Amino acid sequence: MIFRLLRFARPARGRLALAVLFGVLALGSGVGLMATSAWLISRAAQHPPVLMLMVAIVAVRAFGLGRGVFRYVERLVGHDATFRILADLRARVYERLERLAPAGLPAFRGGDLLNRLVADVDAVQDLFLRVLLPCTVAAVVGGASVGLAWLLLPSAGVVLLLALLLAGVVAPWLSGAVSRRAERRTTDLRGELTSHVVDTLQGAPELIAYGAVPEQLAEAARIDREFTRATARSATTAGLGAAISALAGGLAVWGSLAVGVPAVRSGALDGVLLAVVVLLPLAAFEVVAGLPLAAQYLERVRRSAARVFAVLDSPPPVQEPDAPAPLPAAPYTLSVENLRARWTPTAPHALDGVSLDLAPGRRCAIVGPSGSGKTTLTAVLLRFLEPAGGRTSLNGVDLRALSGDDVRRVIGLCAQDAHLFDSTIGENIRLARPSATDAEIRDALRRARLLDWVESLPDGLATRVGEHGARVSGGQRQRIALARALLADFPILLLDEPAEHLDLATADELTADLLTATEGRTTLLVTHRLAGLDAVDEIIVLDGGRVADRGTHTDLVNRPGPYLALWRREQAASPAPQLT
Numbered sequence: 001m002i003f004r005l006l007r008f009a010r011p012a013r014g015r016l017a018l019a020v021l022f023g024v025l026a027l028g029s030g031v032g033l034m035a036t037s038a039w040l041i042s043r044a045a046q047h048p049p050v051l052m053l054m055v056a057i058v059a060v061r062a063f064g065l066g067r068g069v070f071r072y073v074e075r076l077v078g079h080d081a082t083f084r085i086l087a088d089l090r091a092r093v094y095e096r097l098e099r100l101a102p103a104g105l106p107a108f109r110g111g112d113l114l115n116r117l118v119a120d121v122d123a124v125q126d127l128f129l130r131v132l133l134p135c136t137v138a139a140v141v142g143g144a145s146v147g148l149a150w151l152l153l154p155s156a157g158v159v160l161l162l163a164l165l166l167a168g169v170v171a172p173w174l175s176g177a178v179s180r181r182a183e184r185r186t187t188d189l190r191g192e193l194t195s196h197v198v199d200t201l202q203g204a205p206e207l208i209a210y211g212a213v214p215e216q217l218a219e220a221a222r223i224d225r226e227f228t229r230a231t232a233r234s235a236t237t238a239g240l241g242a243a244i245s246a247l248a249g250g251l252a253v254w255g256s257l258a259v260g261v262p263a264v265r266s267g268a269l270d271g272v273l274l275a276v277v278v279l280l281p282l283a284a285f286e287v288v289a290g291l292p293l294a295a296q297y298l299e300r301v302r303r304s305a306a307r308v309f310a311v312l313d314s315p316p317p318v319q320e321p322d323a324p325a326p327l328p329a330a331p332y333t334l335s336v337e338n339l340r341a342r343w344t345p346t347a348p349h350a351l352d353g354v355s356l357d358l359a360p361g362r363r364c365a366i367v368g369p370s371g372s373g374k375t376t377l378t379a380v381l382l383r384f385l386e387p388a389g390g391r392t393s394l395n396g397v398d399l400r401a402l403s404g405d406d407v408r409r410v411i412g413l414c415a416q417d418a419h420l421f422d423s424t425i426g427e428n429i430r431l432a433r434p435s436a437t438d439a440e441i442r443d444a445l446r447r448a449r450l451l452d453w454v455e456s457l458p459d460g461l462a463t464r465v466g467e468h469g470a471r472v473s474g475g476q477r478q479r480i481a482l483a484r485a486l487l488a489d490f491p492i493l494l495l496d497e498p499a500e501h502l503d504l505a506t507a508d509e510l511t512a513d514l515l516t517a518t519e520g521r522t523t524l525l526v527t528h529r530l531a532g533l534d535a536v537d538e539i540i541v542l543d544g545g546r547v548a549d550r551g552t553h554t555d556l557v558n559r560p561g562p563y564l565a566l567w568r569r570e571q572a573a574s575p576a577p578q579l580t
Contacts, residue, residue, distance in 0.1 A: 241292020
């Protein structure tokens, strides 16, 4: 995982190298400041002429100013490089989600997917800012500090080397080993908590209606307690690593003092340099102080990277052609021949041997009980799902040979759960064609039988619909979605259960208006309501993924079959004059 992440850093490697350079200069300035200050204080105690101290005084000022300046530049350059890497990674995740949607997304819970896209991608920055950068700087500056101590007193260099190895290698290794399980649990619980909160917020009306809020909140509290405990274990591990590092620093000071004093007595070390030898470890240990925490960040990055790559490595439900065929010229005829499809390789076929033809201007209705394969058919036609057999073609060109975007420029969808953004009516419709004028939007609303209502509103097209269209009724929400589809002016329009979740009267009224609005347009209507279907050219009844019956409404209600059974059941549930 880590090596895969490093490949994302290749475009920014120059900036990362620059950040390492300034990091070395910043921490090197800190070490130089401590060593020079120690020498200056010791030498000044001997009351030499002030001119003999001028170089050290200037060096102290330079190291003091340079430390702050270099640290600022290192942070600036390092974060700039990291944010560029994150932007590239997040763009790749978005691109993969676009390829996975909608058939490939049910493999991930909505809240967990949000957590992968936000928190897990953000966690990747720790690899560069809190792991690689400090480790590289620590190796360079730590090595230079040991070299300086060795030049002054070899035994002090050995003491400092052993202490730095304890704080910079052993302590991070122990911290990483102890925190591995805690970090894995913390990452999983963060995703689980996010998913639960998102599910709770999205289902709040239903939870309140059925009195299930206390149980849902109790479950959220339980997950939060587990997450808090896991976070506390991570903090304990971080404290342990910091304690070992502090202990090693103290031992380095005392060890340097233990070897330095005898060296001064024997004349192997100048007494003025004893302060340098003893105080140098204090500055050197600033270099390795964050490494135990870096080991924890590394475990966190590994787990977050695994979750991000699980999205990036998910196979798309549809394979795009390497060299897409050109889109045929209008008018378009959509043909389905002996189509078979299923959502997963091991699942039973949701469609098995379905055939139909949609010539220009022809309208066809697909009916049948839930689970009969109606929505699967629209997913295949829109290139959201790969067929398992048979053929779908546009003017004789196999849809699999065309780019998915080209297919969706010809075949448009008005779905049962069409999303409305928390914006105005006009902007929600203009989404289909950003260059559309208000007059064109009003024309689409008129064809969707919604213009009179919109013009009666105080703000007209500027009326806000709320999140997911919460400020409008279900029927109005579907008509806004229909107006958007009509404004897009797709040559072939798929209407997938447009009257779902509406009361029977509203559903029948909306279906009739849909059929009126699509008159003369090639249309495939997927519906479980049968009212008004006498206006379509052909009705296909699906049952268990197979064609159970087909014909016109008049033909089907005048002969025994599954359509007649559905028709009678609907008439019994909603008495109305029968159309034959």
